Amino acid sequence: MKECWRLLDLTSRSFSRVIKELDGELARVVCLQYLVLRALDTVEDDMTVDNSIKLPLLEDFHNKLDVPGWTFNGSGPNEKDREVLVKFDLVIEECQRLAPKYQEVIKSVTQKMGRGMAAYAALATPEQPVAEVGSIADYDLYCHYVAGLVGEGLSGLFSASGKERDFIKDQLTLSNHMGLLLQKTNITRDYREDVDEGRGFWPRAIWSKYGFDKMGDLRDESREQEALFALSEMILDALRHATPALDYLSLLKNQSVFNFVAIPAVMAIATLERCFMNPNVLKKNVKIRKGEAVQLMNLAVNPRDVAYCFVKYARLIHAKVSVKDPNFIRLSIACGKIEQWAEHHYPSFVNVGSSGGNVTSSIDTDSGDARAEIYTKIAEDERRRAAVRKQQEMYESMVERGIIKPQRNAEGQLVKPDFVKMREDGTLRNNANNEPVPWLFIASIIGGVFAVFAITGGLLVWVMLTYFNDSE
């Protein structure tokens, strides 16, 4: 396994750290799935391997996991991750040590992905070694094969490990959204690198709208404005997956799994913001700053903070939109959707804090948010219900232990006292945990604030009067 960890460090820049921090055996399992898929991807990417070898290998790759000692030395010398294939026997060996439930997931994802990759590779022509992506639906499908399936596989592993609930593995739509958000971010950001190497995954349906005939033409600096609008449509398309990604995150229970999924997600939204209306995307590699990345990693620990991180970047994107951008209204709505999601699931007027390890929440009535009224009512209602429940339980246990006699009605049948009614008509006094609202206290604070204002105002008038008197 040691060698596998080394291979992971070698092949993944950003993922290796988050994978290692996964709980228990999940780290090992996810590392192996990563390596298997990385190997598959290396075969797919390799332009030096002829399709007569490549296609059958891609389609059959999942079976290699059952062939101890299998390696592949046919990768081109420039393939940066060729070592994973050269030492693939080690990966196979470790995979076979995994529990069958994990092997099954890894194999199934490998098979599906290999099948899709082979179909895309078969479209290659000598003039265009990497087939162009046409419509948005094609773009979605391509991203599904190379990234959405990774999401499905990870969800499968999370459920199999028992660290996440069983229904996570069935969340295919959400898993794909998550994968597509990350993949589309990379495709958008890597424009220049891909085009320079003769690839390009931006769908024709997007850039052709802005008058371009070839994807490479977006590099033309005299047409920067149109190219930037195409870029903004790419980012708009990626933003479609933002709220489903938040949905997915809100279903997770395990902290290490949450961090593992959330960190790439916040990096993605930050990257989209960095790329938005940024001509450098067309010229070079754009990256978020190191410091920002570290900050994001520390923040991605709970769904509320992740959601508001999304909101922050959505607002930054929105602030940069030009009215002339043909995507103006759609971007406004897409950014708004993220904010709507956050406010619906984690209302901003509820302050969340922690004291002594417990998460506490309080309603900020000064937020100017009209919903505070509804929430305060619900909270009071809940307190009341909880108190009634407690009294009922106490009553029942006392009856059970014979401390008090059960009440009977005229016919001698047992009756339960109606605690709700008793509370309402005052027969039962509220106990300590039902404190009245300290109106007097609030009023005195408000009065105090007014007094301060009045004094300041008076002072101001006095100073002005003195000043005017002096000048005369």
Added chain:
Amino acid sequence: MATSAPTQESFLVVGGCGFLGRRIVEQLVERGEKAVAVFDLVQRHFDENVSFYTGDITFPDDLSEAITKSRADVIIHTASPVHGMGAEIYRKVNVVGTQTIIDACLAHNVRKLVYTSSAGVVYNGTQHLVDVDERMSVPEVPLDAYNETKAQAEKLVLAANGAELQTCALRPAGIFGEGDRQLLTGLQQVMRNGQTKFQIGTNENLFDWTYVGNVAHAHLLASDRLGRVVSPYEFTFPLSENNKTVGDYRVPTSEARPLGPIRQPTEEEKRADEKFRQKKRLDDEDDNDLQPVLRTRMDQFAKATDPEYTSEQDKQAAVAMLKSSEKTEGESGAVGIMTTPIDPELRVAGQAYFITNSEPLYFWDFNRAVWYHGMNHIAPYHIKMPPVIGLALAALAEGWSWLMGKEAGFTRFRVNFATQKRYFNIERSRRLLGYEPIWGVEEALGKTLEWFNAEEAKKVAGETSKNK
């Protein structure tokens, strides 16, 4: 385009020559209703297949005549005075008029009454309305006479709901569309005054705008579904995302995806392709990876899905009921099977519903889109003012106007309006009325601006021909 299936009831649209009322009439006719009638102060449209009755809703005799002659089963009451009239007019039309309609409904055995209220009834002028749902109460101190009387009328309508007459109220937010001059001419005036460069606030406040076609559609649905009860079980299914404007694409999964470049598909792949092409049904467990609907205890439907309130038996009874009522769509579903009294929240009748496009935009974006796409104007630069300064300036302006005895154009109310968040949660209308916006904001705005510019061109043409 027909928005829903006809029920062949007899409809009387009160205010049917107005901006919204006219749209409702058109949609009714379009979906194939044979008995559509209009009641309005003046007749502004002349259609062969619609009967018109002119009269005043505050006069019971006028109404009685229209109801008797049209044999109305359903009354859709959209009549409301335009903004800027006096408090007395509001009270007369909104409160007295609505009460007259309710009385006439009861006197003439009208079975259904759908009332057009306004989202403004919950607005108190100072608070942000963020993701607000129908639990929000009407403010104790009303914002103005208009909203006060709308809220009173809504209360009357909902209180009238009962065995003989079923009622509900719809609260659209920020209606726009072809036929409405108020919003667009206002924006045109701002542009002509050269005031487009001013921006109060940070433009981070989302704001709901709703297309009139969608509001009309909601009225038809409300009428059709008024007798229905929705099963609490329904609330455990996820709702599809509204992506009308941003882009409605189904994300492929290994269970449901198109074949794409795959040449010789396996049986499994063919099945996935077929599934992908079928219309996605969110409540079909075999066809969809059901996403759990997570509701916090603060959610408006937390109760409906809480086992503490709804027993498993009730859920199953509700499903059975739902299945049997699907066969007789339009008829009020059989309710008797439920073992416990139905939560009034699950009944369509007797409730108010927010209706929006559910695509809020940042406040200034909508205006700028109108100026750019409709009037070909872009502000050369923006002067951004914090709301506090805006309020102070507005106070001065109001003071100045008061001294000069004029009505102020720039007011504190407008500053608040431009800087506050104001958007609503429409899950109730989606779940209970089955409402989904048909036209996205972008498409609707395009249609509206096209109409506006055609009208402007007509105006110009009229003026030039006069000058000749």
